[in-house]
Amino acid sequence: MTMFADILSTVFERKVRFSGPASDDKRSTDELALALVGAAGEISGRALGRQILDRYEAMDDDEKLAFFRHLADDMNIAPETVRACLAQYEAMPSKDSYRAFMTAAEPQRQELIRRLNMVPGATGRLVNMRADLLRLGKGDPALAALDLDFRHLFVSWFNRGFLVLRPINWESPAHILEKIIAYEAVHAIDSWDDLRRRLEPSDRRCFAFFHPAMPDEPLIFVEVALTKGVAGSVQALLSEDRDAIPEDQADTAIFYSISNCQAGLASISFGNSLIKQVAGDLSLQMPGLKTFVTLSPIPGFKDWLVSENPDTHPADDAQLKALAAHYLVAAKREDGLPLDPVARFHLGNGALVHKVHANADPSEKGQRQSGGVMVNYLYDLAKISQNHERFAASRTVATSTEIRSLSTAARKILGQEEG
């Protein structure tokens, strides 16, 4: 019954949303926003909120920008009031004085966004609104501050505890699958046939996080290949004419693609949960799986090599691999974190640098970024916590013996060995 009712109500609300005509309020959208924050009751609130969202979505970019400026400037905190309320709270801490301070210290636009979210179906629309804000507000401090308010609320709404992990497969609804095609960011999906090759075979899996208030929109998804041994090339994984293996023969799960779907959820981190939860689930379901690795690009390798070691030209694949391993282990930003963004993501999750493969990515992009080298990050469920802690505390990059040897070899190539 659970599910049935869920959908019924969802379906109902969806219909309701589209069926009624928007009322014809003469006030400007900015005025409506102020009215919504001041509205006493939920009923008028929902009608107002819906009208604001409808109007917003009909705006062009300039109008949207003007609307954002209104939020940023006219619905900001009032420092005087904050100070006064704080003083009062300090003088006489009480429920009332604390509430007054809370209200003063939070800009009205946060309350506005919360109230807009009371409109059925609003959550996804607000995510799209933030995507606009990120796109239009770049470099503007006031709009960056406004974005912090969106982000603050979204972190709360998209709390990991509210997300639902769902398998995506060839039995999934078409309207979800077409979004998987659209959102795949790492290895583009050409067609429905290509999609089927990634979902239907017995040795393929895909999982996505969803939020109950946006049931038709995946938030992030990961594609997994079940293999015997660690595959060293994405070409082999995505080949059209490969033979699938029965799932019980697989000993390795390769996370070969992970894609964020919602621009409006940028920097709301749930990706790091995804791989770990999927690895945990798969290991329960298929006890034969012993190894959980990614097959990841190394986007910054060639740039680093050219800029840091302009005179080094790898003589062969062995040298190329050694240099790539070294880059992953040793190339750091000023803050001590790895230079490579993908490395930062997986090492931050508690993975370790496991293996590198030459000729692993024949695509133009792969050649350009890393000379075709790819890397496996290993998710060792028993060591994730420890790796993560050490990385967080001391920037320590966890590596396999093989990677350490390659890095040592690279130092010789680069002429860095100690004398």
Add this chain to the structure above:
Amino acid sequence: MTMFADILSTVFERKVRFSGPASDDKRSTDELALALVGAAGEISGRALGRQILDRYEAMDDDEKLAFFRHLADDMNIAPETVRACLAQYEAMPSKDSYRAFMTAAEPQRQELIRRLNMVPGATGRLVNMRADLLRLGKGDPALAALDLDFRHLFVSWFNRGFLVLRPINWESPAHILEKIIAYEAVHAIDSWDDLRRRLEPSDRRCFAFFHPAMPDEPLIFVEVALTKGVAGSVQALLSEDRDAIPEDQADTAIFYSISNCQAGLASISFGNSLIKQVAGDLSLQMPGLKTFVTLSPIPGFKDWLVSENPDTHPADDAQLKALAAHYLVAAKREDGLPLDPVARFHLGNGALVHKVHANADPSEKGQRQSGGVMVNYLYDLAKISQNHERFAASRTVATSTEIRSLSTAARKILGQEEG
């Protein structure tokens, strides 16, 4: 697939929650709370959070109170920091200065609660935690302030847009139904047979709001009787040997009981949505339904009569009804709102005072509170918004002609008629 996966993941997470052994951290729970707020990564965060929740639930009331005091005192805002950050933001508004202010102006305990909520299944546990806080913290200003932080977050999490309306019927899961039995607050449900009489007949309905993160816990529910004409007695509705009518013969839906289920969600208002949404849904499904009314108690009537009009003794049912109508219409608090709490709720929702019935509630409680008089509040879908606005703006109590006549009659009884 949608549903299936949902449950699978829910079930999985539930198992995970109970299966793993809690780690044996030597730190105190207060220290863990501080560590959780400071934790860099989600992984360690979830483990810490789980441990805090597990420990909390094993505490006795004194320990819980101490824990709350820690949150209230040691994880509060630091006024000096707030002031400093505010000054810096004023001097140089930027993303960074705004973020610093936001962080300073929000007590750490809010972040703590948010992080606790990342533990799978935590939402319901935090609701229970707040129920403890409300129970244990009464009258303590610091704990009342702490409660405002809980409330602030819960308002966001239990946003109407996230709630799901589900029918409750005799095909609902038993573990949900036993909660309906337990939570019914208006007309107690004696047994499973009594429950069945309220759910199974063709002329009975029940609906509840659920939150996706607490799928096994109704938040609030309403019981509905479909009738021909407006019933004037709850006895008639709940009689064991009445005959059900086919649903297509009903012209009236009577909301005869509405119960909140979660003490920890006190003052998070979603009840006012429930009746309106149910009324809207029913009117779509059963076009024959023309009238949507409650059959409600009048809890403050007798007290008011005795204290305000000690010498007035209603001579008969007609006088009793007139006085009850007058009480609902004219008895006000200092702030101008109706004295009767149930009246405040329904009038605030946009309902109007429709009819009063003598001998409508033969229960001991009903006799004591209102001499057995009950009232129908009418939800006229076309006028809800307007009623609500006028009530919110000017405290105007919407009434039927009949009620106005009764109130006029009552003034005579009370000797208030103008001369």
Add this chain to the structure above:
Amino acid sequence: MTMFADILSTVFERKVRFSGPASDDKRSTDELALALVGAAGEISGRALGRQILDRYEAMDDDEKLAFFRHLADDMNIAPETVRACLAQYEAMPSKDSYRAFMTAAEPQRQELIRRLNMVPGATGRLVNMRADLLRLGKGDPALAALDLDFRHLFVSWFNRGFLVLRPINWESPAHILEKIIAYEAVHAIDSWDDLRRRLEPSDRRCFAFFHPAMPDEPLIFVEVALTKGVAGSVQALLSEDRDAIPEDQADTAIFYSISNCQAGLASISFGNSLIKQVAGDLSLQMPGLKTFVTLSPIPGFKDWLVSENPDTHPADDAQLKALAAHYLVAAKREDGLPLDPVARFHLGNGALVHKVHANADPSEKGQRQSGGVMVNYLYDLAKISQNHERFAASRTVATSTEIRSLSTAARKILGQEEG
């Protein structure tokens, strides 16, 4: 929970089916078939049955034909035994003598097919087996008799009461949708985009019958367009750049394509239920729908015109329409039923011939078969039963006034008017 458990068990059984290795029985498949019919217990029965199905599916056509001959010849009734049992039953009617007669009068191959059906997932495999039989056994009387046994059982298994009507839409699972693409027999679906155009718009619907034992296989489906007024051309309905109308503006449902999916279910009639049930459902959901019509091809029109009236050449669209109407109304087979197969189907269902349209089907097939004319059969829910009865009893073809006028006009063109 219902659903969840359903799938769980389905999924489980599906896995079980593929996971175990088939035992290596030395007996021939024919011997296994005899053994299965004689097997005392269900356990050995299921293992035997599975092995027979596995072996069968690995056979080439010659082997399949030999297997069918074995069933037809060696598992047929034994007339002597039938006669003896019948005599005994006549002499002494009793439970035992009746049972003995029943057993004797039913060929063993029926019991074989029933026992094969005890293997999880077998139903669909047996449907495929019959598809082979129909293909390979054409014109062979013994195999035609064998097919009657399959048909006899399938009629029982695919009883209308066991079928489930499901909407097919853009939220349906991809593995179902790809079958819709594959099975569409009337107006081919070119691509997933073409499919989406038929499923996603607010004014399109599709429904299919499923059998619970073959949940991944639609049995028959119908595509519906919701329109204002009766559309006169399939081109207009399937145009890529048409604008969808809101569903509440539609007054007409056009069933523009109906396709059987399973060759192995030929002559198991459930198609005639489909349109009527869908029409009934839609009229409940959308009270604005007043007219339910098909937009159907007239496959035999041109052939009839050429062979029966070789000298008649329609001068214009008006004459073409008149002749088409006349063909539908007046051209009969020897048994008195309409010559046109599509007309037989819809008139047998209780529809009436409503309207004809020239230039309605520009496809090569449409031009060749009917010179582009198409016809609307009207499903008038209030008259279906009566039309059906009269058609069944006296071959009366129900028609609209317009069609009758056209037919009269046609008689003049054909020189058939009395005089």
Add this chain to the structure above:
Amino acid sequence: MTMFADILSTVFERKVRFSGPASDDKRSTDELALALVGAAGEISGRALGRQILDRYEAMDDDEKLAFFRHLADDMNIAPETVRACLAQYEAMPSKDSYRAFMTAAEPQRQELIRRLNMVPGATGRLVNMRADLLRLGKGDPALAALDLDFRHLFVSWFNRGFLVLRPINWESPAHILEKIIAYEAVHAIDSWDDLRRRLEPSDRRCFAFFHPAMPDEPLIFVEVALTKGVAGSVQALLSEDRDAIPEDQADTAIFYSISNCQAGLASISFGNSLIKQVAGDLSLQMPGLKTFVTLSPIPGFKDWLVSENPDTHPADDAQLKALAAHYLVAAKREDGLPLDPVARFHLGNGALVHKVHANADPSEKGQRQSGGVMVNYLYDLAKISQNHERFAASRTVATSTEIRSLSTAARKILGQEEG
């Protein structure tokens, strides 16, 4: 979507069934039955069928009996026709002559039952009709023959391949659970609290078979206790104040109760699949489970002891157990099968006699039937097939060493030892 649509359609059909008024046909029900068999079309057929079912359900027992007699006598086979058709088929085997024979050899009442089953929701109603027939027709040969026709069709409809195994738990719908309470035949369930004790604890399971056309009616269910070691007393299992063990500590699954739910499905065997499928499922889900046993009554033990060995009075529990073991192993019917009906059931399924326990069933019924002794039948998944075959082929009763020793000991008590 699968599920959702399923229910929607089910719900819809259910409503349709009750909503329309039955037409007022003047013909007798017997005439309607003949008309239904002769009806050309499905539409009139469904209306007729529904009317017959509605009328049947309003009949008293005498009328029902008269209706059954009509089916038995007037819709029976016509021997002359059978003979004639058979002769024609022999003379000239063809599709037509075979079809004519099939039709003649099958009594019309089978076709009647099949056509009744086309009415939505009819399957369960026909099951109830057969329950009436079994109750009213006892000892009447013509009605016994009629029952064979029902049975013949039900075997086909309730084919194991069509059944769905579903877990029953405290989250199951209440309307299903109340049927579990009603149908429990072995150890009565006193109340909803008692039911909860059997469903909710972590170490309890329940499973039922359902048919998709009767989704609200369990067909047969089994209750399971997960234990450490083999429990020797049903009292221990059902005790109110026992402590549940975590499911991962269990090594044994005890099937302590199995109940058929539908009198109208008597002798349609699916019970033997149930235990085996549940055992198989549980062993996949909980690899820690090593032993699958029943805890079964020995209903015929005391009767046998008294009638066969009137002078034997067991001196103590040890003797009682030995004699019970011997009874199970050695007491046979004339056909060589075990005398004890429960033993026949489980041994026929491939189980073995594993252990006997004294003082295991303190109920009055248990004392009377078996002096409180109960038995474990062991389902050893690896040996079920072999046990079953040997039992089917040669009546060999599989036993544990312990049971064999006890049986030998019993022979001494009974003075049967050789020598």
